[in-house]
Amino acid sequence: MNNWTRMNRWTRKIKSSFIAVPVLLGAVLFGAANVVAEPVSITITEGLYSPHPIAVAPFVWEGIGKRPTVDVAAVISEDLKRSGVFAPISQKEFLNDPTFGGGVRFKVWRTMGADSLVLGRIIPEGKNGLRIEFDLFDVYKGKLLSDSYVPIADRSLLRNASHHIADYIYETITGRRGVFNTQIAYVKASQDKKGSTKGGSGKGKPAKKLYELIVADADGGYPQTIMSSRDPLMSPVWSPKNRKIAYVSFEGGKSQIYVQSVETGERKKIRSFDGVNGAPAWSPDGKTLALVLSKDGDPEIYLLNIASDQLLRLTFSRGIDTEPVWTPDGRFVVFTSDRGGTPQLYRVPVTGGKVKRLTYEGRYNSRAVFSPEGRYMAFVHRDEQNRYRIAVKDMHTEEMQLVTDGPLDEAPSFSPNGDMILFAAKGKEKMVLKTVGRNGLAETSIFTDGTKMIEGDFRQPSWAPFE
Structure with a gap:
């Protein structure tokens, strides 16, 4: 039939x-970035297409005790990969151990084929809240595109926050709104x-x-x-x-x-x-x-x-x-x-x-x-x-x-x-x-x-x- x-x-x-999924996130929850992002030139077309290679490093846990169970970097990478527009580089292929806030060895990341790089950290806030900070770099130009943060009132919202960060990255690089949340x-x-x-x-x-x-x-x-x-x-x-x-x-x-x-x-x-x-x-x-x-x-x-x-x-x-x-x-x-x-x-x-x-x-x-x-x-x-x-x-x-x-x-x-x-x-x-x-x-x-x-x-x- x-x-x-x-x-x-x-x-x-x-x-x-x-x-009733609590939505505490949105455009307003992103902390004011210190850098105004310039969209990277990516044109989404039909047919043959080469996805944008991006490296999303593990987010550093800066708290005391057990870190959250949600792997923020993994959620972001999977979101971007599913779009067909990005090709996240496996963490197993990383040639160095990236650190949030430290110097970025752009030459090394270019050697790995990354055009963009995301570094981040997770900081406890209040009784059960978290602050997720992240930097987005243009590896090819060797510069910071954006530094921003997402505050959440409860750890149970960490996965939602990860989707929001993926949306932010997607829109910053492509100029088109993300759909991961x-x-x-x-x-x-x-x-x-x-x-x-x-x-x-x-x-x-x-x-x-x-x-x-x-x-x-x-x-x-x-x-x-x-x-x-x-x-x-x-x-x-x-x-x-x-x-x-x-x-x-x-x-x-x-x-x-x-x-x-x-x-x-x-x-x-x-x-x-x-x-x-x-x-x-x-x-x-x-x-x-x-x-x-x-x-x-x-x-x-x-x-x-x-x-x-x-x-x-x-x-x-x-x-x-x-x-x-x-x-x-x-x-x-x-x-x-x-x-x-x-x-x-x-x-x-x-x-x-x-x-x-x-x-x-x-x-x-x-x-x-x-x-x-x-x-x-x-x-x-x-x-x-x-x-x-x-x-x-x-x-x-x-x-x-x-x-x-x-x-x-x-x-x-x-x-x-x-x-x-x-x-x-x-x-x-x-x-x-x-x-x-x-x-x-x-x-x-x-x-x-x-x-x-x-x-x-x-x-x-x-x-x-x-x-």
Whole structure:
């Protein structure tokens, strides 16, 4: 069965776990740097690309007693590596023992191939707080780019602080905002070891699977279940603001669309119709949802104004129209349809009207998603070897690049800066989550507890926008 027609009977039941990750960090928490950074010239492009080599030295612990368990340098290095824009140099290759605040032997670092260098230290502050100081050097020019610091009130926030430092480094060098302290959502299916769970049409009966809607850090750390069910959950998608997620639940034995607050757990059922209710997609202003409904026969694309409850039908086809997504300018909805005989991507104005085909490469293209600025469209492409791979099309040049190898990659989602893609992929025995740079580099598995893959089948990821 084709990925795009599965309408994966994925649904979950709300276990209303309240998520409140303390955010004490942000642009304002960075101490005023003594040096004004000049962005290093790095151009992020598609196709062949040479990542920026950077050395992140171990952060020196300057406290008494046991040092924090979080390896700040390792977290920063992994973040930068996953972007596909940076190539962190292994600490095993270091030719000297760098010391924060001491003299920097730029010639030695250049010998190792480093273009940039990060040195740092961790200092205890108060009862349980920490101060993380770090210097960023341009090795090629032999000068300090920036010296800064991050204060945190509690050691439990050290991993979050590490992500913020990685964001700072990323933006200082590339001129583009980093995404390492953002969040993702996804659906996990696993064996229900308890045998029962609250809610769902199967209440009181043995359950084979438990479905969970999970929100986690961009690297998979700190996963929190905001909804659980023994009925399938599917198609989670973040709202452009207000930290809400729209998704499909099959509780009660039929597909229904819900919108849930990530912060409070409060959820609301969107207007329900007979037949298929699926594939919600937020408009850029967050006021309208594009939906797939079969209330009039075949699955078609509709727009639902959330405030007025007004419904507008956009497509009229004898085939299957599904997987809508808005263009970032809010003028069009792009969707998958087999109206031409095989699944391809089409677009239609949000006011209705003429439908235009967008893809002609091969016989299968589905599940489109746009980079935030609208230049790039990622989608699932089936190649000549019948491998399902993630493709990226430059909407300006019409050039397409395959950025993953398959054999079964699905559900692409752009990072909020447009430089990375999150997707689900077939592992050895189950579906796993991965990221890849938009340039096709650094395909990396997401570690859903921050250190190792945990049990379960992971699907339909969605990357949260910038707050």
